[in-house]
Amino acid sequence: MTFQNGYRAPSRRSVMKGMGLAAATLAAPGVLRRAYAQEPIVLLTWETYHDPAWCKEWGEANGVEVKPVVIGSVDELFSQPFSGAVQPDVMYIETGSLPRFKEAGLIVPFDTSKVPNVANITPKLDWKKYTNVGGEIVAAPYNWGTQPLMYNADLIKSPDSWAALWDEKYRGRVNIFDDCTIVFPMIALYVGAKDPFNLTDADFEACEKALRELRPQIRTIARGFDDAVTIYAAGDAVIGYCQNIAVVTSLQDKGKNFNYSLPKEGTPTWIDCTGVSKKGDRDIVYKFINDNLSVKWQARFIESSTNNGVLNLAEAKEGGVSEKTLKRTNIPDSQAGDFWEKLVILQKPEDFDRRLQIWNDFKAGTL
Numbered sequence: 001m002t003f004q005n006g007y008r009a010p011s012r013r014s015v016m017k018g019m020g021l022a023a024a025t026l027a028a029p030g031v032l033r034r035a036y037a038q039e040p041i042v043l044l045t046w047e048t049y050h051d052p053a054w055c056k057e058w059g060e061a062n063g064v065e066v067k068p069v070v071i072g073s074v075d076e077l078f079s080q081p082f083s084g085a086v087q088p089d090v091m092y093i094e095t096g097s098l099p100r101f102k103e104a105g106l107i108v109p110f111d112t113s114k115v116p117n118v119a120n121i122t123p124k125l126d127w128k129k130y131t132n133v134g135g136e137i138v139a140a141p142y143n144w145g146t147q148p149l150m151y152n153a154d155l156i157k158s159p160d161s162w163a164a165l166w167d168e169k170y171r172g173r174v175n176i177f178d179d180c181t182i183v184f185p186m187i188a189l190y191v192g193a194k195d196p197f198n199l200t201d202a203d204f205e206a207c208e209k210a211l212r213e214l215r216p217q218i219r220t221i222a223r224g225f226d227d228a229v230t231i232y233a234a235g236d237a238v239i240g241y242c243q244n245i246a247v248v249t250s251l252q253d254k255g256k257n258f259n260y261s262l263p264k265e266g267t268p269t270w271i272d273c274t275g276v277s278k279k280g281d282r283d284i285v286y287k288f289i290n291d292n293l294s295v296k297w298q299a300r301f302i303e304s305s306t307n308n309g310v311l312n313l314a315e316a317k318e319g320g321v322s323e324k325t326l327k328r329t330n331i332p333d334s335q336a337g338d339f340w341e342k343l344v345i346l347q348k349p350e351d352f353d354r355r356l357q358i359w360n361d362f363k364a365g366t367l
Contacts, residue, residue, distance in 0.1 A: 122311060125271060144272065150259070152258055172218075192206075308330050
């Protein structure tokens with residue numbers, strides 16, 4: 001089992017070769033920048049979420065520099081602010097991790113009164129249910145997505161269960177990504193846990209057994225979206241747990257016949273939310289967040305990245321998202337009455353440290 005680290009320009013979804021490079025870029029005295037009176041807005045964000053050109057355009061119009069720093073996993077997102085290398089104003093956090101970020105003091109209560117464009121968030125997303133931590137709203141959605149089972153459709157016919165990842169005929173040709181937070185729920189669903197976020201001791205034992213059996217199936221763990229695309233495009237994997245359907249659409253753009261399915265056990269689903277740090281709790285930051293939720297910004301984001309954003313189907317069309325692009329997102333499917341019943345929204349786990357230790361042992365081969 002190997003790990004691949006590719007370069008990812010801040011474009012969810014090209015990761016820099018280490019956050020040291022990102023931090024150095026932010027601090028480098030030799031880099032010429034336009035001078036602004038206001039303190040820069042520093043983002044810890046995902047690939048394709050904040051195109052540097054868009055950030056520059058918005059910054060010039062609003063008299064402040066916006067610095068997007070791309071991260072590759074939730075665990076990296078959590079650790080970076082503690083490193084001191086990057087001091088973010090805004091972080092893009094999936095719902096299951098919001099309590100951990102709040103408890104660690106990384107985010108403050110979110111002032112929805114300063115973000116009237118939350119009205120543009122599709123009512124299909126019951127977002128306040130998942131962003132309420134201890135009676136306070138701590139974030140607002142920016143994007144959501146499914147983490148389905150992806151496969152090479154030239155070789156595999158519409159698998160409908162996570163059990164396909166354990167099928168011996170794919171030994172050495174399975175791929176998953178390096179993120180305990182969002183891989184572990186899939187393992188829990190596969191073993192039949194009643195609640196994938198509140199595992200019993202018996203569930204943990206079943207997950208450990210499943211991970212031990214999965215390890216020989218995997219040649220490479222991907223660290224991010226570009227890594228995954230490279231692995232699948234090279235033929236080093238033919239089936240896997242998909243971090244985002246943008247991996248599938250990127251492969252399709254390369255002429256590769258990949259597709260995805262929503263397994264019968266349930267499909268982990270993330271809602272990436274905008275969280276604000278104490279440093280970022282200022283009006284100009286909230287203006288940036290509000291503008292990010294405008295129909296214009298969101299439509300451009302969806303069109304360029306094939307992410308779902310937060311708009312409903314009518315708003316996406318109104319904003320100019322093409323039919324071709326819409327077909328490559330979950331947006332049209334999400335209008336079906338039973339669609340959301342197939343999804344399992346990420347929530348706070350019962351014992352993250354225990355999960356992480358198992359995950360690290362799995363990667364090290366000591367589980």
